[in-house]
Structure formats: C-alpha cells, structure tokens
Amino acid sequence: RMSVRCLKCSLWLLCLLTVTMLWYLNLPSYTVIENLNWMYFYEYEPINHSEFAFTLRERVTCSEQDPFLVILVTSRPADVKARQAIRVTWGAKQSWWGQEVLTYFLLGHQMEPEDNMLALSVQDESTLYGDIIRQDFIDTYYNLTLKTIMAFRWVTEFCPTAKYVMKADSDVFINTGNLVKYLLTYNQSENFFMGYPLIENFSNREIFKKTYISYQEYPFKVFPPYCSGLGYVLSRDLVLRVYEMMAHVKPIRFEDVYVGITLSILKVDIHLPKSNDLFFLYRIGFNTCKFKRLIAAHSYSPEELIQYWQFMQKESSC
Template structure:
C-alpha cells in the first residue's frame, strides 16, 4: 500500500511537471499560435464568400488606362516568332532571375530540351524564360551583356524593362500572359514555372495530350491553396496590408511554383488583368483574383508540388509532374526520373501494392514541406 501511494504521488508529480511545461510553452507562444489558428479558421470560413461573389473584383477594378501602367513595359529581349507556324501543345514560361545562367542551361539540357521533346515525345513544346532587369545597378550592364549573348545563342529570353525583384513578380505574370496573347495565343496549354522547379516532361506531355484529345476547356491545375489568410505581420516576406487587400481570405489559387492553364483560360486571364490593380505583388494570389473575375476555378492535381521537394524514389517518379526547390540537382533528377526502369514499376498487383506502400511511407507522415499530399499514394 505504501509503495502504491508513493507511485501515485510520483506519477502525479510528473503529470504536474509536464502540465507546467506545456502551459509555459503555450504562454510564451500563445500569441503566435492563437493568431495562426484563428486567422486560418476565419479565413477558411470566409472562403465561400470570396470565391462565390465579385466584391473582390469590384474593389480592385481600375480603368483600362491605369491597368495598362502595370503591363506596358518595353521589351529589351524578345523573339516574336518562337511559336510562329507551329502546332504548339504547350508554351512553358519559366520565371527566371537574370543572374541564374546555370539554372537556365540545366533546364535547356534536361526537361526543357525542345529537341528531346519533339523527337522522343512527338509534340511541340516551346520554353521561354521571362525576366526583368537585374536589380543590382553596379553590375547591371555586365549582366545585360551576358544576357544579350545568351539570347543570341538560344533565342528564348523575354525581358521587360522593370526591376526583377520579389515585389515585381506580378509584373512577370503580366508579361507571360501579355506575351502569350500577342505571340502564341494558339498554344493549347500554357504553363508557368519557377526556374528551381523540376518538371517531368514525359509525364506532363502525356497528361496534356490526353486532355487535348478530350478538348478540355476552363482548365487550371496545380497545387491548390484553399482559403489562405493574408499575412498581416509586417516582418513577413508575404506581408499584406489592409489598404492593399482588406478581406480575411484570399481566393483559391494554385502555388506559383508551377501550374498549367488551357489556352482559353490564358486568354481570359489576360483580359481580366486589363482591368485590375496589379499592385498586388503576390503573383499567385493576383492570378486567383484574375481567375475569379474570369469565372475560372483552380483544380488540385496531386502530383504538382507546392513549396517543397518531392521524395526521391522510382515509385514517385512514375507519376510526378513537378517538384520544387531544385537549384543544383536538376541533371541528376532528370537522369534517375526518366530511367527506363521507372516505367511500369507499379504494374501488376505486386507492383501496385509495393508502390502504394512506399508512397504511404513517404507521403503520409507528418511533415512541414509542402509537397505531394497523402492522397497521391492512392492514385
């Protein structure tokens, strides 16, 4: 009896200590936890109103003359004939910074190799790199000279006269849709991607070919963000002031790292952008606002990545479309992801069971990187 009482007291003491530790952490972190949880709950409950009514469009509408200020920068490098007289399945715009020469070359040698895509996959995909001016003024002329040589060698740079900075990403989005409207409106699909994104070109092409045969319209696919709240912390990179955006929730949108729209949607987004205030510098959110104005809704695709890298495994490669955060390993990933042994790895009952088990272990555990959802393990 004495021993039991001692054990009970010891257990109670440990429980009290544990509870005190938890309460201490909550007291220290409560402001951040409370703000994060409450803002997301409020935002998601507000989501239906944002996506169903046009008050955002009305609040951000401007005259065509004012809207033109955001997208009328002169071209410094351009090649208007990239798509001329070609049956383009996909126009792939890569958002690149002027100094990222190696990333662009890696892309041209791997998933953005137009000759490979034409010869091996039998379709026309045009890859274009979109950028502004180097923001570092002392080295701007040196970089521009190097870019001129690159443009003369490859003919795939499109550059406008605005500073290439984070807060000008929406200008880059306007550049993509304006250039497409003027020079490649007949492309069946348009894709926008960052230059640190890996794209499994064969999987993407086969997927788009199937959609093209179905004559799909109103298509906008990617990694969806639903009911995301504006960040009001002034020290955040994604800070959004009430003056710029007064609502508690953003419209649904896809991650700007990589998404695809059909040609008709590209035309609608361009037209919508001609009457909206593009000072909204978070480009993927602005895309969502344009889409609401155009009556277009995003769709989730489980093999489009968010902000994080996808796990490295043949069972993942077999169906992957995009993976984000690849600055130095694009050539390696291209080699292993397109290796012959990847094809059909999940064929047959045993193959399906094996890959499902592997993907459950890789994708269904708690993690903080925004890659594929657990749902991808079962598709």
C-alpha cells in the same frame, strides 16, 4: 567599461523600440472586409499594364506552327546556372508524345550592371539560345506580378495559338512528358486551370514576414482559391481571357494570388486531378518512381535538377 557598454546598448535598443512603436501606432488603420467580393479589385476603366516595353522577346515558332504547350519560367538575370540546368534537362526536348513543347525564360532587368567577366550576359544567352523574354522593369521578388503579366501579354501577342501555357519557377523539377500525357488524356481545351491548389489560404499581416501583405493592398482575411506559383497550367482561351481581365485588376505583390483573383472574377474553378502525387509545393526527397509519376516538384538546385534527370533517364522501370 562593460557596464557603460551594456548601458549604451540598452539605450539604443530602447530608442529603436520607441521609434518602432511610434511608427506602428501612426500607421493608418484599415478595416478587414469580412464578406468576400472579388469585384472589389475590378476597375471599370482599364489599368494600363503595357507601359513596360519588351527589350527581348525572341524568335518564336508560333507563327509557323501551333505548339501544344509553352512553358514560361520566371528567372532572375543572375540565375544563369538554373537556366542552363533546365535547358539540358526537362526543357531540352521539344517534342513529347508527338506534341511540340517550347520553353522560355521570363526576366526583368537587374538593378546593377552585369559583370560580363563573371557569367554569360543575358544578351549573349538570348543570341545563343533564343529563349529569353524580357521587359524593362527591375527584376525583384515583389515585381513577380509584373513578370506574370508580361508572360500573359507575350502569349496573347506572340503565341496565341499555343493550346496550353504553363508558368513555372526556375527551381522546379518538371516531368514534361507526364504533363503532356496528362493534358492529352484529360483533353479539356477550355476553362482549364491546374496546379497545386491553395484553398482558403489566409493573408499574413506580420510585417517582417516575406508573405506579409497590408490591409490597404488586400483587405480580406482569406485569399481566393489559387494555384501556387511553383507551376500552374492554363488552356489557351483562359490565358487570353485572364490577360484581358488583368487590364482591369490592379496588381498585388503575390503573382499567384493575383491570377487567382482574376480567375475568381471570371468564375473559373481549379481543376483538381484525382491523384495527389502530381504537384508538390515543398521539396520532396528523390525517388525514381515518385518523380516518374509527378508533374512538378518545388525547390531544387540546378545541380539536383541535372542529377535527378539523369537518374530518371537511366532507370527504365520502377
């Protein structure tokens, strides 16, 4: 009986392997383009990015006063805990060093209806906090680029007077005061783009990996210089120019690379701070002094955001 079962399993695996091989062999072949030319992605006729309507866009204060910094956080509808953690930690205070800082969350619509018995609905959050920006596309990992386009559109249409804009992930610890202080000290209000730089990052062709991208979607071996989507900062003029350029550049699945492509077409370089301890791509262990010096660190749970923020408020010196 065991041998029959093993034989069936072997035949099943053989069939699966055969189907996979046939599928792979029948994939259309694409030539890797060796010479980098970012104009490859440029379309002379505008591509319409405005087909998605805002279903929530919030009561903004930009028309009343000019915020120094607007932080736009990508978030899934179900991530209520992450949004609440940000609201009581680095996103709680609206004034740093005498400068106004506003924080909003970027959402799409979830595929399944919300279970109102389990958590606060997005509509309820919007009513309570007034910090949700949402369009009517489905909220998935590969729609992050649509979310970023939405962010740039929202700033362009509803908050064009913000001096700086930061796009960040919801699992990022941000030292908001340090960020504002750095921007005030550096004081570059034009062509400013800063984050965790990724230079000569290779495109991944392993089909079952999360970072896979096809030759058809991206024919080059190397990505343009870009900043990780964990958190990057742009000056006002650059946000407006990038959004205008986005109308001519077809989206790809990785939003941070997509922004890098538009900036490469615009011939904008990444600002590289003298210190390497400001942006952290990967999770680092908590250290009060290190966290007081950084701007953004990636991959923390809502509970950790709250705990680390409280530790920082208690410790007055390093």
